[in-house]
Amino acid sequence: MAAALRRALSAAVAVALLAAPSASADSWLYEKFTTDGHVRADYNAQGQQVTSLILDRQSGGAFYSRQKYLYGVFSIQMKLIHGNSAGTVTSFYLTSGDGPGHDEIDLFIRSFRRHADLPYPGGKPMSVHATLWDGSFWATRQGEVKVDWAAAPFVVSYRGYSADACTPDGEGRPLRCPTGTDRWMSRQLDAAEWGTVAWARKNYMHYNYCEDGWRFPQGFPAECSRN
Structure with a gap:
């Protein structure tokens, strides 16, 4: 009887240990971010938490931080869409909002120097955003290249998010x-x-928007000649 009880308890513990990651897989995402559209949280084979945004004909996906920041260091690892991703747009960025005159910093492959006579992000608190959407009209000259929906759903995965930053x-x-x-x-x-x-x-x-004459027929933004 005692041996049977020990076996049953061992089995129960094993099940609990196996189930624990799945039960808490979304804690990182939902503790720090608000989600919109198709968003999935899971663990990969290495036990690392992965958040995925999914794009299909019905909807894209996004998550954005509950906290706003003014200065800091932000980091995340992204696994982009495999194969033909023309027309899809994915990003990881900071923004103070969507209206005219808002501040925005896209967190890719660039160091932007501050010049006194050029616009520069100021004192507007910004939240962290990650998005995946059908941007063919914006990204491929008013939809010149269509999204290949036969390859959907498109998936972008994120892991290892960190923010070491000042908050207002x-x-x-x-x-x-x-x-x-x-x-x-x-x-x-x-x-x-x-x-x-x-x-x-x-x-x-x-x-590179500084090489996109179609988008700026009246001339490139002033910073293009400085950086």
Whole structure:
């Protein structure tokens, strides 16, 4: 009887251990973000939490942070759509909103220097966004290249999100900053990091708005000649 009870308890513990990751797989996502559309949270074979955005004919997907930030370091790993992804747009960025004059920082392969005579993100708190949507009208010259819906659903996966950043208090002042802010507040890219940026541009950058004359027939934005 005692042996049978031990076997039953061992089996119950094993089941509980196997079930635990699935039960808590969405905690990282839903604790820090609000979701919209097709979003899935799961664990991969290595036991790492993965959040996926899914695009089909009915809807895309997005998640955006509950917290807003003013300054900081943000990081995430993304696995992009395999194969032909023409017309789909996925991103990871900071934005203060959608209206005219909003601030936005797209977190890819670029270091933007501040110039006194050029627009630059100011004191508007921004939230972290990740999106996947049918952007063929925007991305392929008013839909010149259509999304291949036969290949749907399209999936982009994210893991390893971290934010080491200052958050606004009340109306944006004062700031609440993590300990050791000086390690990144005035940091500049070193030679090796500039080399990584150049490598990424050469091998992975397929679009640069500073080369898109179709989008800017009256001339490129002023920063294009500076950076």
